[in-house]
Amino acid sequence: MDERKRESIVAWLRRRMAEFGIEPEDIATSIAADQERLQAVRFRDASGNAWDGKGVPPQWVVQAISAGQSLEHFAIDGASNRDPGKRTGADWRNDPFAGTRLATVSAESVGTA
Template sequence: MATKASENERADAIRWIQAQMADYGLTMEELKAAGCFDPPPPPPPPPPVCYRNAQGMSWDGQGEMPDWLRRAVNAGQSVEFFRIG
C-alpha cells in the first residue's frame, strides 16, 4: 500500500503532467502515437563470462579486473589460465 507521502508525490506528478499536456496542447492520442505508452525494451543480455576461477568467481573481461584475478596475476598466474573456452 502506498504511503501518504508517495500518494502526494504521485498526485503532484499527475498534476504536473496534466499541466505540461495543457501547455503544449498534447492529447493522449498524440502521446500514444509517439510511443509514450509502449513497453520499454528488454534489458540487454549480460556479457558472456570470459574468465572463471576454481571457486566459480567469474569476470566478463569488461571494466576493472576483479580482486580475485588481480591477486592471482600478482602471484604470477597468467590471466589466460582463467580464460573459459
Template sequence: MADYGLTLEELEAAGCFDPPPLPPSPPVVCYRNAEGLPWDGQGEMPSWLKRAVNAGQSVEFFRVG
C-alpha cells in the first residue's frame, strides 16, 4: 500500500473491504407446459410455447399460480 501512497482508511472508505453483493434471485416461473418446461415470461418465447400458440392454444393456458 505504501508503494501506491494509500492508507488503510482510504481503502476502507472506497469500499474495498465491503462484502460482495448478493447474486440476483432466479426469475419466477410464470408459464409451464405439461412436461414441466418453464418460461419466466422474459426474453424470447420458448419453442414449446410458440408451437402451442401456433396450434391455437392461448399463452394464458400455460400460466401458473
C-alpha cells in the first residue's frame, strides 16, 4: 500500500472516530479485552466457534458431543494435555458402514476433489 493511500485511510478513520465520539484509548481498551477473551478460550471448532469451558456448553459443543466427537478434539492447547500414546478422533473399529460401499467410495468417484 502506498503512503498516500494509507494516509487517506487513516484520515477517514479519524473522521469516523470523531463522528462517533471514539477515542484511541477506547480502541486500545477494546483490543485488550478481545485479547483477554481470546486467551481464555479453551475450545474451538473448524468454523471458528469458541468456548472457554465454563458454564453451559454452547450448541456447537452439544451437537459435536452428541455426534460422537470428544471434547478434547476441540481443545486449543490439547496437545499438551493429551496422552501421547492415546489415539484421538473417531474410533473406526465400530464403524457401522465398514465394508459397505459408503466406506469405500472415494471423493474422486463422487465427482468432488
